[in-house]
Amino acid sequence: LARMLQWTRITQVPFIIVFAVYAFVVNGDVRYSIPEEKARGSFIGNIAKDLGLSDQRLKSGRAHIYTEGRTEYVELNVMKGILVVKERIDREQICGRKTPCLLNFQIVLENPMEFHRVTIDVVDVNDNSPSFLKKNIRLEISESSLPGALFSLPSAVDSDIGVNTLKSYTLTPKDHFNLKIETQTDGSSSVNLVLETPLDREKQEELVLLLTAFDGGEPQRSGTIEINIIVLDANDNPPVFTQKIYKVAVIENSSIGSVLIKVQANDADKDANVQIKYFFAHVTGNGKDLFLINSDSGEINVICQIDFENRNMYEITVEAKDAGSLVGSCKVVIEVIDVNDNAPLINLMSVSSQISEDALPATVVAMINVQDKDSGRNGKVSCFVNNNIPFKLISSLNNFYSLQTDGFLDREKVSQYNISITAKDEGDPPLSATQTITLQISDVNDNPPKFDKESYATQIMENNAPGSSFFSVKAKDVDSGLNSRISYFIAETRINNISASSFVSINIDEGVLYAVRSFDYEQLSHFQVTVTAKDRGTPPLSSCAIIDVYVQDQNDNHPEVLYPLLNKGSPVAEFIPRSADVGYLVTKVVAVDKDSGQNSWLSYKIVKATDLTLFEIGLHNGELRTLRQITEKDSTKQRLTILVEDSGQPSHSATIYVNIAVTDNFALAISEFNDFSQEKSSDGDIKFYLVLSLVIVSLLFVIFLTVLIFLKFHKWRRSKLFSECPNGTLPVIPYYPPRYAEVGATGTLCHVYNYEVCLTTDSGKSEFKYIKPLIQSTNYKVKQNTCCFRGSYNLSDFNKCVN
Numbered sequence: 038l039a040r041m042l043q044w045t046r047i048t049q050v051p052f053i054i055v056f057a058v059y060a061f062v063v064n065g066d067v068r069y070s071i072p073e074e075k076a077r078g079s080f081i082g083n084i085a086k087d088l089g090l091s092d093q094r095l096k097s098g099r100a101h102i103y104t105e106g107r108t109e110y111v112e113l114n115v116m117k118g119i120l121v122v123k124e125r126i127d128r129e130q131i132c133g134r135k136t137p138c139l140l141n142f143q144i145v146l147e148n149p150m151e152f153h154r155v156t157i158d159v160v161d162v163n164d165n166s167p168s169f170l171k172k173n174i175r176l177e178i179s180e181s182s183l184p185g186a187l188f189s190l191p192s193a194v195d196s197d198i199g200v201n202t203l204k205s206y207t208l209t210p211k212d213h214f215n216l217k218i219e220t221q222t223d224g225s226s227s228v229n230l231v232l233e234t235p236l237d238r239e240k241q242e243e244l245v246l247l248l249t250a251f252d253g254g255e256p257q258r259s260g261t262i263e264i265n266i267i268v269l270d271a272n273d274n275p276p277v278f279t280q281k282i283y284k285v286a287v288i289e290n291s292s293i294g295s296v297l298i299k300v301q302a303n304d305a306d307k308d309a310n311v312q313i314k315y316f317f318a319h320v321t322g323n324g325k326d327l328f329l330i331n332s333d334s335g336e337i338n339v340i341c342q343i344d345f346e347n348r349n350m351y352e353i354t355v356e357a358k359d360a361g362s363l364v365g366s367c368k369v370v371i372e373v374i375d376v377n378d379n380a381p382l383i384n385l386m387s388v389s390s391q392i393s394e395d396a397l398p399a400t401v402v403a404m405i406n407v408q409d410k411d412s413g414r415n416g417k418v419s420c421f422v423n424n425n426i427p428f429k430l431i432s433s434l435n436n437f438y439s440l441q442t443d444g445f446l447d448r449e450k451v452s453q454y455n456i457s458i459t460a461k462d463e464g465d466p467p468l469s470a471t472q473t474i475t476l477q478i479s480d481v482n483d484n485p486p487k488f489d490k491e492s493y494a495t496q497i498m499e500n501n502a503p504g505s506s507f508f509s510v511k512a513k514d515v516d517s518g519l520n521s522r523i524s525y526f527i528a529e530t531r532i533n534n535i536s537a538s539s540f541v542s543i544n545i546d547e548g549v550l551y552a553v554r555s556f557d558y559e560q561l562s563h564f565q566v567t568v569t570a571k572d573r574g575t576p577p578l579s580s581c582a583i584i585d586v587y588v589q590d591q592n593d594n595h596p597e598v599l600y601p602l603l604n605k606g607s608p609v610a611e612f613i614p615r616s617a618d619v620g621y622l623v624t625k626v627v628a629v630d631k632d633s634g635q636n637s638w639l640s641y642k643i644v645k646a647t648d649l650t651l652f653e654i655g656l657h658n659g660e661l662r663t664l665r666q667i668t669e670k671d672s673t674k675q676r677l678t679i680l681v682e683d684s685g686q687p688s689h690s691a692t693i694y695v696n697i698a699v700t701d702n703f704a705l706a707i708s709e710f711n712d713f714s715q716e717k718s719s720d721g722d723i724k725f726y727l728v729l730s731l732v733i734v735s736l737l738f739v740i741f742l743t744v745l746i747f748l749k750f751h752k753w754r755r756s757k758l759f760s761e762c763p764n765g766t767l768p769v770i771p772y773y774p775p776r777y778a779e780v781g782a783t784g785t786l787c788h789v790y791n792y793e794v795c796l797t798t799d800s801g802k803s804e805f806k807y808i809k810p811l812i813q814s815t816n817y818k819v820k821q822n823t824c825c826f827r828g829s830y831n832l833s834d835f836n837k838c839v840n
Contacts, residue, residue, distance in 0.1 A: 072160045110124045177269045383470055613697060
């Protein structure tokens with residue numbers, strides 16, 4: 038037998054080890070079995086291998102353990118990919134008598150988010166000995182007790198389960214008593230002391246027995262209690278309860294002082310021996326703090342708040358003792374009914390604070406675990422988010438949710454979401470909890486710049502100064518940061534086969550348009566420019582606007598007379614008969630003006646005439662008509678000077694001469710008019726030559742005076758400069774050229790050119806030796822007796838050069 042026991046112990050050790058490291062995967066979960074009371078750091082299982090994960094994935098995913106309880110009994114070694122014991126695992130402390138005893142937790146990985154459920158089955162070992170609540174008990178037994186009389190003994194308690202739990206009792210000595218073990222309907226056992234032979238107080242007034250309880254573990258453990266028996270006279274009937282087991286249900290949070298149940302025991306004795314007292318012999322858990330029995334009536338009352346989440350069942354052994362100290366016992370089973378007194382708890386396992394607006398639907402934002410300490414429907418929780426937001430909750434495992442996008446995001450519409458996650462149980466009334474997540478939406482360049490209009494119209498006055506601004510455009514971009522910074526460009530289009538950038542330039546940052554050249558309304562009255570607005574995002578986006586530019590007319594053209602035509606410098610003669618009536622149309626003066634609008638409205642008037650009372654001209658139509666009848670006194674030769682004037686400000690005019698012959702003889706009128714024209718022409722030529730001679734003489738005189746003054750001034754200036762300069766070097770007279778606008782593809786920049794003039798010591802007698810453009814500066818340089826000046830200079834600079 039000893040050899041068999043030794044062999045059993047030897048073979049049991051590897052069996053436990055193999056059972057401890059045994060792992061299996063069910064529906065993607067991993068389950069291990071491990072004996073309780075393993076040392077810290079003990080190996081549990083290779084989680085990386087069992088989950089099919091690489092060590093690199095565990096590291097990059099920042100794998101960690103998430104447990105729903107407060108104590109973490111297991112630790113993850115990310116470097117090795119194994120699970121080890123972190124804290125002492127006491128099955129009795131964790132699960133009590135519940136089987137199987139399971140530890141549940143999750144392995145959480147990020148980037149991408151995933152988690153795996155791990156279950157550890159804690160296997161009981163025989164680490165608890167059977168024990169009694171008391172070290173000794175006292176029984177008073179009447180000597181009149183007959184053989185077969187039963188006396189209740191306290192049961193031993195063993196926290197272990199299965200084969201390791203309480204199995205048997207032994208009693209020593211067995212002279213008068215023996216043990217009777219009875220199995221109750223709930224599976225528990227009660228121990229009774231059976232009287233085998235009658236007692237004789239006169240022979241032995243007190244007996245001492247030893248009750249030993251054994252478990253079924255290996256090695257076997259035991260506990261003892263000492264039984265002191267006092268032999269009494271007479272009272273030979275112990276109290277007997279009406280029921281062996283009382284069962285009652287109580288709602289948690291029941292009011293203090295409420296009556297749970299009333300137990301009752303009867304005694305067949307009479308008189309003083311029938312008086313019964315009730316008391317608790319044994320209470321499981323913290324029942325002594327929650328319940329109290331009335332020793333006289335047997336009523337059990339609630340004396341403290343009952344919490345279903347702490348314990349859902351209590352077992353109480355009630356004993357009834359009569360006046361003769363005979364005892365009867367029963368068991369009271371109290372079942373606690375859960376009420377919905379715990380709101381759900383929302384745990385954010387992993388959460389993102391920012392997401393890009395181009396994130397695809399079903400992008401995970403957060404991982405959520407929801408718990409409720411209640412049970413049944415009170416602990417069944419549903420989770421949802423607030424309405425009208427593009428997010429949804431997806432349940433992956435029981436009480437685990439992933440918060441995902443439920444559509445496309447647009448930062449320009451909503452830049453931040455406050456996502457309210459609500460967990461609600463199914464209790465009556467239901468309880469709920471809310472957790473809010475603030476999520477920022479980051480911008481991407483998905484909006485091009487937009488102008489207020491697709492097309493604009495503006496005006497610019499002709500003969501404008503080059504480089505002047507005349508219009509500005511503005512585009513807006515609803516993106517943010519660099520994605521909203523806008524630059525403006527002139528699109529490469531053609532205006533009369535000339536690049537648009539030769540007409541207009543734009544400020545790249547402000548969008549202000551500048552005229553590159555001076556415009557002439559008569560050559561170009563309207564043109565279009567396309568402006569492109571481009572943001573600085575990646576990739577950049579752009580949009581265009583068309584600008585219609587209308588050149589406004591100025592009165593810069595004189596009227597031109599088209600009729601009557603000049604014949605060799607003289608106007609053609611018009612003929613009217615002497616019999617012409619009043620209003621007779623002599624001729625019509627036709628003139629045009631290249632300007633437009635008011636600047637081209639022409640008016641006609643006679644400013645000089647041989648006879649002002651004879652003719653009139655239409656103010657606007659230029660029709661020359663007679664004012665009265667022609668008489669014999671009127672000259673046959675009439676000469677009119679007509680002024681044609683426009684309506685501009687200031688106005689411009691032109692003059693036309695009209696010769697009119699009044700005669701009924703057409704041939705005679707022609708000869709007379711030719712003589713008149715020749716005379717007028719001869720006189721006109723003499724006057725012209727006289728005026729020309731006078732102008733030439735005057736001009737020559739003015740030129741002579743100018744040259745004389747310049748020579749005098751030049752001689753005086755040279756003498757003064759040579760007197761100031763020891764070496765007789767002439768200084769360079771600075772020259773500042775005008776500014777010119779240089780326009781490139783989008784030309785808006787103006788450059789100023791100055792010229793460098795270098796003179797040698799004998800330059801006073803010669804031409805300039807070297808001229809080149811350079812950037813304006815006030816520095817000077819000396820090269821081989823040559824003085825060079827840039828820009829302006831002063832006398833001190835000149836003296837430095839000479840010395």
